[in-house]
Amino acid sequence: MKNSYLIALVLPLIMLSACGDDESLTVVSPKQISLHKGEQSQIEVISESPVRYGSMDDFHASVDDNGLITANYVGDTRIGVKNGSGQDYVDVKVIPVSTMLIEPYHSDFTIRKDIIIKMYGDGYAINGNTITYQLSKMGASASFTFSFAGEKDVLQASEVALAQGTEIAEVEYFLGERYKPVDGEERLYQDTMDGGAGTVYVRLKETGDGVITITYSTSR
Template sequence: MKKSTSCLLVYLFFLSLSCYKDDEPKNGITAENIEQDLYFGDEFQIEASSNTPITYATNEEYHARVSESGLVTAGFVGETFITLSNDNDSHEVPVTVKPKSTLYPEPIMDFGISKSTLIDELGTPETENEDAIAYMDHSAAAPMIIYSFDENDQLNSLGVLVETTYSSVLGVFLSERYLPANPDNLIFINALEEPKATLLIDAELYSQEYWLVIYLPYPATKMNKDSKRKILSDDIDELYKQ
């Protein structure tokens, strides 16, 4: 009888431990938003729950901001993620900011790569000279894209010709991808703060028929923006008419 009573007590003891563990608060994070596709300026609220306070942080504020309550505001086109964390757990919500305008394919902007490497990736150019290579019919709105190289045959700038009939669309295309850096000119950078920028984009009228959208590494290297624009314009004058 004593043995049976002892066994019963042991059983009840372990049962009580099991119940205690089940009743312990769960400190993990549960998030309902698995992944979000947004456009520039869109907002969405992250739906998350936890028994302890949740902290929200963005991996890249250029693409998305997040408030203390988990309200996400889409920034410029690209991908990032929002990290949710508490003392015991963390969770990531991927965010993709998509473009409304696809006026022309994004150019290759790996400044410093060799001409041969670029040709291997893009194929034989339709036209070229000693300083540049060009590809025609980049898109319906962009009849030409030109890549310019330094004396070591390394990419140092590029330009896209865009028909002026697409002026308003070009404005959307650039402003949803890049931060306007100068309110008086169509100059953009790829960061929220100038010291963090690695790319400068400058859209200027090439003629009555075309915009010339110039992409340059930032900050400027030995050759300034105006000098590179002159070289690109001269190359376009030569190559576009071949």
């Protein structure tokens, strides 16, 4: 009778332990990886049950059902790895090949002119609703121009003009590492996959006299 009681007590614990083992998950490949656009990396895991994968930001890197990561555009994201109650992650940094120029601030188009001035200082020229900074020692970037609108002088667009002699093909490569080309639009890019709310559009232009500009705004 005593043995029967012990079996009845211990058996559920053994079963619970076995279930816990089934849910264990270990990522055995590197958990921090750096890739260039288009490169791939396979997540290797030890798991007794099916594993699911998901990227926190497909724009930077995506992952398929088998754990194969593909680097899309420059930036950072995290890949989640899960099997039931077990979970882990892999941090992915997509790094650029080209660093030919410095981009102007274009992350938030709700900030005011005074914030931009705090970022870049007082050495600017005013032309209506725009301010322009002449640059030096910033790669191919020759000047930054910021446009504002409304009573609160809210940022509407950021623009970088490039130094004379810059090759348009090099600029296209630089932007192509960082932004998704907009379908059906020449030299227009976006910083999201779907072009939804909050998307920043990046337009590359070349004038007849060879001046190249890149403009960032939430308008196409």
